[in-house]
Amino acid sequence: MTNRKLRMGMVGGGIGAFIGGVHRIAATIDGEIELVCGAFSSNPEKSKKSGEALYLPADRVYGTYQEMIERERQLPEGERMDFVSIVTPNHVHYGPAKAALEAGFHVVCDKPLCFNMEEALDLQRLVKETGLTFALTHNYTGYPMVKQARDMVKNGEIGKVRKIIVEYPQGWLAQRLEVGNNKQAAWRTDPKQSGIAGGMGDIGTHAENLAEFITGLKIVEMCADLHIFVEGRPLDDDGSVLLRYENGARGVLFASQIAAGEENALRIRVYGEKGGLEWFQMEPNTLIAKWLDKPTQLYRTNLGYTTAAAKAAARIPAGHPEGYLEAFANIYRNFAATVRARMNGQEPTEHNLDFPTVDDGVRGMQFIETVVYAGSSHEKWVKFGETGA
Amino acid sequence: MTNRKLRMGMVGGGIGAFIGGVHRIAATIDGEIELVCGAFSSNPEKSKKSGEALYLPADRVYGTYQEMIERERQLPEGERMDFVSIVTPNHVHYGPAKAALEAGFHVVCDKPLCFNMEEALDLQRLVKETGLTFALTHNYTGYPMVKQARDMVKNGEIGKVRKIIVEYPQGWLAQRLEVGNNKQAAWRTDPKQSGIAGGMGDIGTHAENLAEFITGLKIVEMCADLHIFVEGRPLDDDGSVLLRYENGARGVLFASQIAAGEENALRIRVYGEKGGLEWFQMEPNTLIAKWLDKPTQLYRTNLGYTTAAAKAAARIPAGHPEGYLEAFANIYRNFAATVRARMNGQEPTEHNLDFPTVDDGVRGMQFIETVVYAGSSHEKWVKFGETGA
Amino acid sequence: MTNRKLRMGMVGGGIGAFIGGVHRIAATIDGEIELVCGAFSSNPEKSKKSGEALYLPADRVYGTYQEMIERERQLPEGERMDFVSIVTPNHVHYGPAKAALEAGFHVVCDKPLCFNMEEALDLQRLVKETGLTFALTHNYTGYPMVKQARDMVKNGEIGKVRKIIVEYPQGWLAQRLEVGNNKQAAWRTDPKQSGIAGGMGDIGTHAENLAEFITGLKIVEMCADLHIFVEGRPLDDDGSVLLRYENGARGVLFASQIAAGEENALRIRVYGEKGGLEWFQMEPNTLIAKWLDKPTQLYRTNLGYTTAAAKAAARIPAGHPEGYLEAFANIYRNFAATVRARMNGQEPTEHNLDFPTVDDGVRGMQFIETVVYAGSSHEKWVKFGETGA
């Protein structure tokens, strides 16, 4: 590979979408990636207009992802895209991901990975077989203080983990927005586009992923109470789950879209034998560490005492708040460094590889299937992976 | 009754106890009550020394509560105590409460009410039969901003309640302090003194009571995961509970004594159809109100816009923080006003009656019995009041 | 002295007053002091009614402080008051304080000490001559975390102090409440009752005192801008002051009664060569310590790592918030312990003596006179104690 930016093609993310713009900023913010083409909408006219608004040449704006992948693969190496970024609703993850991998393109895919376990396992297999690089944008794990938390747990600073509280309350679906013209609400509450879970898939998976990321512990069984509060909505908009982790730790996870007045109040608390950690997404540059016998500490992004991985996830001197977009960008930055290393025949470093992969995606799909089953089950405890099927 | 302070006799609360001193301050802070006698310890020598340290005359310091009640009842009305305050460990609540009621004394009793449901129902019956006044010190409901929250829910400001999150994490029992000479740890982890529950009885009941107080809703069923993390401890030191309330609201309650680094982090969040409320015991003078479509508000103790009951629970101008002792004192103040009114043949006002009673105590005992059963049950949902017996 | 409570007589603090009730709670909360008599108002009828509401015998309720002092001194030792608590507006501090000292009674006096420097120096002389104990209720220095801050500075933890920011914004006088029937507003904005300063005397002195208490440093010169924002008000309701301390440290002090929306937002920040401390009166149980090279720490009331003086100023286990009344009570508690020790012919301990005295009062009066002069002066820097006279 010559000295150039990585080239990204995008599936989805046309005008009016939310997460597409986030991905574009996250991908390009560090100057390592450029957007070169896209199939921005299943509506070709809208895709074209989106491409124009993004200053793309007309011949690199495609009507479908199939067309994009087919045409791009025929371009010379010095010109064609290097990877595909998939930012569509859940039911359109598997198709483009599979097509991209089969055509030899690396992939960045929004979460949850896909629509069901069958698709998930197929993608996992494809990634393994092709050796291509696959990133899943569980973006909250990109925050510097989340890395710090993970490292502190790993280093034994809080001792053996005993209790985990992870929560993601939102209030934006407290009313039935999906019957208006709120596109985000519409697809996220539609089983045909979202899958078998509503809130649990959309934000519960973030909570599950964040807890496993920080603690390094896996859920082994759970007990769930899922509910639909807004009449007429077909998918869960609230759920609470009791968790048991592999080391004997206990957990509570709750995710709600009807917690009126909440924005994106993702918060995690982890208590070990010697101390506890607390991190809150809406004030993400502070990690609170509590101790049995000394004053509570506030760890802050990019100060000298933070861990190497935490520092690597920061961009600017401490006290200049880094936000959601920068955390999201950390996934792209590490993904790009990994792709670049492999293109150059080098081993990616540990820092390069610090991003969620297809394996996190498989685990997330298992969480969704398990929690939906547990929610409807009369059994108290359901094993992780059990689906009643 | 002539114009004088109410006279309190105390059971328990000798030198070195924690809650006894709290009760004495709470009782006397407003100048409405004076401590006139006590049986401060089952150890007569210790009782005597405690009485001296409290500047009581020697002849009003008793060796046992039985002696105190017997002797005080024989004193003339102008001299004898008016009520008994019981601040002993749980297993010594029922005895003195029953004796006091039977002897015609009003009672203030620390929570939980007693040792088991049988005792609880007996006390409830006695209170009813005697017509005496009985206050249970679920002190957290004494905070001005908790009154404000209750009133706002009652007034429909947040709409129909959908979700309740109530939690009480502490860290002080993260290690096995009870094998040292920590008296507080010793009795609270001892089934003979504490009852069938550890943390769930000690602090879980506070959480349960606070949620029912604020929302006016009753739990109808629950699913619990109780655990003992510290080896050798016979009672639960951590527990998480899924709740279902009578109106269909869902809840999560967790209480932990092994949440390392936490002090008394009792927090409640209540979400309704129109907004949400959040209150945190460690910053008790702020009530956070969140709304679907307008800025979050911070309600503050004793500002002009607060409700009458919230104002009645405050003592000093806004911005001078009122704390735990003042909240606790609000129970005594209202109890005293009720007793005084009744002594004078008047009806207590609604504000006078704003304190927890024996009925809250019965409900708390039911909670303890249900949650312990639910924790050990293989059934997912256990009805409130069900004990497997 | 026999084993009994100390006896307090009160001057001022009749029904409807604010600070009188605070003093009564603060004095009696620990069971070391009892109110035995009072001259609660210059209006004898009101004094009498106040005494009744406080359950005092009619013959211990006096029409004037002169009468109270005269009559009490004639009572036998076992019966008469031990000390006088003065809770009147500023212009009625000197008279009762002088009379009490001359009659051999110890004194607790609200701040500011008196009306002018002449009175202040006379009281200082009297205290010295009589050897009696005199406490001035600069109550904010009673908070446990303020003690902690002082001790940490004294122990050199933050290094040589360089910069001090102390502020006391209030908003309650943003409008001209004094023309209504707000008694508090009326006397505090009246030069005849308040003295030559408005806000600077009422709350500016608290800020000055707090900064000197924590840092142990004295102001040597200042530059002030005082202003009256509310038309028709004769005294300053806002002021900002640049300070220079004896060790070369620089400071900023501002106090405002027109900071709309603020309650009692007294806050101090002290920066030394190695770290900084921050304390906020409205969340008084946390002391923030910031460091050059390690995480910010939160020191919390009554945790094991706090200093002896901080622990001595706390009453209940950490996490149960202690508030304004308890901080205020710490002055009374230490005053009482000092009086008691001296009555018993013992030396008070260092902890006993940890309360503000007449010397703090003299210094506060000097601050008032200096800052008022500096505010009107055309000179940039005015020496502490300089008054243009």
Next chain:
Amino acid sequence: MTNRKLRMGMVGGGIGAFIGGVHRIAATIDGEIELVCGAFSSNPEKSKKSGEALYLPADRVYGTYQEMIERERQLPEGERMDFVSIVTPNHVHYGPAKAALEAGFHVVCDKPLCFNMEEALDLQRLVKETGLTFALTHNYTGYPMVKQARDMVKNGEIGKVRKIIVEYPQGWLAQRLEVGNNKQAAWRTDPKQSGIAGGMGDIGTHAENLAEFITGLKIVEMCADLHIFVEGRPLDDDGSVLLRYENGARGVLFASQIAAGEENALRIRVYGEKGGLEWFQMEPNTLIAKWLDKPTQLYRTNLGYTTAAAKAAARIPAGHPEGYLEAFANIYRNFAATVRARMNGQEPTEHNLDFPTVDDGVRGMQFIETVVYAGSSHEKWVKFGETGA
């Protein structure tokens, strides 16, 4: 102008610089601007390496800004840069800015504008004469909640402004880092590169600018105490200033680089007759509004009730924190929209024009010169613009 990104050439910002990377992210984050060329260092070799790291073609990487401007102006319109971004230390602002304007290029320049008033006025004249667009990166005014605050003041929500407190404490220069190899510390404390002011120029100007931006009020006179705490440092590292504004409002401004333990704690409080506003840079997505008679409100980035300008400054749904880089990018985004509009012969909208200009820069230089003079003056009050010369 055809449908394409705007083309940016950069002066300064080579490898190892801090603010250069910030500008590159801020410029390109929205996909409206691309970096096409640069003179990244006065060291040609370093400039070349920086260009390579940025994936620029070698022939667009220049050894000097003079060369860049000369060569770029000769390129065809479809290829040459559209504007110059100047990110060098203060003493190298004027030269490239002047050259760029004279060559017909628009300019974005870091603050402070330049080295002295003479340069400042010359640039102001040049901008006026050329009609080119000039943005000064007073980046803190780019935060959504700062826009909200400005709009609320402008709309009269807090009434006539009375008091302004603006502060910028940092601790990074508490020690003499400039003698080590800290490049940032070195130039900022060197009068030859930084100018006549240290902290007051570097961060004091941000405070001054923020206060004037939000309130729309101009300082008319000031009284300053500047100090150098770190021995051997030639420029102020701490300063406190009393301010008087044109409408009679009073202010306090302090800026410190020796406030040990502080990061970038820029905070502003503005009190009007009806309410107060508070904003803190380290939690930038919340604007606190306090009121005389109703609960404090928390305004949050990108919620429905925010003003149009505040919404325009946000990128992602509420609750996903936006940070320093996004605020910085808002200046570039509005600058770009203005340039684009003018290129297309259209009038920029009010939102397009919502960025700081050369006029803010002139005012900032005046602030620096006045405050340095005031700091050394024996006069108490110094008029804004007075320099003793």
